[in-house]
Amino acid sequence: MKYRITAATAVLAAGALSLSACSSSDDGGDGGSSAGAGDGDYTGETLTVMHYEGDESAMGIAWNKAIEIFEEETGATVDLQTTAFEDLNASAQQLFDSSDAPDVSEYNKGNGTAGQLAATGVILPLDDAYETYGWADKLSAGIDTIAKYDEDGVMGSGSWYGVPNYGEFVFLYYNQDMFDEYGIDVPTDEASLEAAMQAFVDEGVTPLTTSAQEYPMGQLWYQLALSQADRSWVDAYQLYTEEVDWAGPEVSYASGTLADWVDAGYISGDASGMTAEDAGLQFINGEAPMFYSGSWWYGRMLSDITDFEMGITNWPGTTLTPGSGGNIWVVPVESKQPELAEVFIDVTMRPEVQALLGESGGLPVAADTSDIADADAQALIELFNEVNDRDGLSFYPDWPTPTFYGDLNSVMQGIVNGAVSADEANTQLMDYYESYVADLR
CATH class of the missing domain: 3.40.190.10 (Periplasmic binding protein-like II)
Structure with a gap:
């Protein structure tokens, strides 16, 4: 891999994530300013990706796979910057609005975090990308709540500002x-x-x-x-x-x-x-x-x-x-590669990446559960579905x-x-x- 690691009530109640078979498309497409991973040659370009998941976590494992796919298909290089949840929670307001901003980052969802950044214009709306890539079709009602924020930064309505790819x-x-x-x-x-x-x-x-x-x-x-x-x-x-x-x-x-x-x-x-x-x-x-x-x-x-x-x-x-749905991918307002960031996000929603996330102990939002055979993964999914069956996610x-x-x-x-x-x-x-x-x- 070419990437470098550097230190650095209706909506709530409506059908939260249930891990059943989901249809996924990896067609990407090239509408608007976005392009599918296989639709362009980005050789020589660098995409700075930031997250706070460990390499041994389900998300870390799956996203490393997504980086491999992204680099192979686009020719771009990923500069992977790992941070700590606490550090990013405290610094995102300033970091994402600075010249040091990553191009795409994992970030905490909710009114006081992603909602606050959406309301103050520190992260970009992703409505066009949602239409291009069809992400909304992959998110159930309880999951998409955390991806949309209104002008006051309250979740559940308004524009799309983030993409959750796990629960x-x-x-x-x-x-x-x-x-x-x-x-x-x-x-x-x-x-x-x-x-x-x-x-x-x-x-x-x-x-x-x-x-x-x-x-x-x-x-x-x-x-x-x-x-x-x-x-x-x-x-x-x-x-x-x-x-x-x-x-x-x-x-x-x-x-x-x-x-x-x-x-x-x-x-x-x-x-x-x-x-x-x-x-x-x-x-x-x-x-x-x-x-x-x-x-x-x-x-x-x-x-x-x-x-x-x-x-x-x-x-x-x-x-x-x-x-809830997991932490979300967001694109900072000072991203130097916003279109390429969307390409990367879409790769993380691919069926093969989602299945790997599930097999590694995570809760994918866009996987076909028939692709997940591991007994430990199935135990977690069963426990999660108990919560969903009683509309329990809060x-x-x-x-x-x-x-x-x-x-x-x-x-x-x-x-x-x-x-x-x-x-x-x-x-x-x-x-x-x-x-x-x-x-x-």
Whole structure:
């Protein structure tokens, strides 16, 4: 390969991604200013691609294949720049509007991230490319929600600003060997979950590894809120359809339960300073029986866990689950190769790339599932379809405002450190949320 690696409520409820057989075309075509990968000779051209997926992740594996295909068919060279999710989340507003902007980049979806960049003109609309390549036909209603943003940056309507080529959701990873060693049953509802965690604590084992410094604990907080919520609450929280009651049963249960779990020793005080990578490694290394996180970890778990049997299950006893279409490909306003960027995006939607993504432990949006035979991949797809069958995908907690990711992490750290009570945490979150959302209702 020639690429270089350098450091660097209707819409919500409507048929979210279901992994069934999808028809895909790789015809590209050459309408407008776009061209299919095989329709032009770009020898000597360089396309700068940025993402934050590891080489061993399903997305990293599939996108490396897409780069091979792209370079072979176009003659162009890919300059692959890898970054960290946290770093890009913090810098994209400035980076994408500068001379250092990549030509195409993975970016976080949602109102406070991609929506904010769309509303301020930092990423380009892709309506013409969607028409040329037929991407809309490959995205189900629950997936295309995160690709469209209106003039205020609210998802679900307006122009196309990004292309998701995989799905994702959050679930419970567990160490079957540790459950067997201590004679503890894998939980099937929240009561049995708490009983299992107490049984581990009684044996001197911290049952649930997480990170309050980064996203895992915030997503756990959201899952606990969702366990008490319905779709109308999700619409209010994510789409601003009505005011969110920050003293109501959903948020009160989430913050109060986490505070109780820290006090009970179910979550270690060390979580305050841990990154997502720290928490994931604790689980991978067999140091914790449970880890609540996303499907983006799945391929790595399969490759890195060699000393115990891993199991996966949806959060016990709930209907709603954090999840959506995956992060999206966007084209920065300062892209030097916007047309070639569209060609690359289209390659990532090819059936062979999508099938590889699925075989590697990801959740493709445009694959024929008959092409995916791996048992581990099928297990993940089955778990995901359980969520879809109950219309469970409920997006992510940090989406409502541009700063809510950091705000939520800060509050989670306060809960772990004992610096704030559950009620104080809810008041802080309300203030952060309403300071932005009040003007959008």
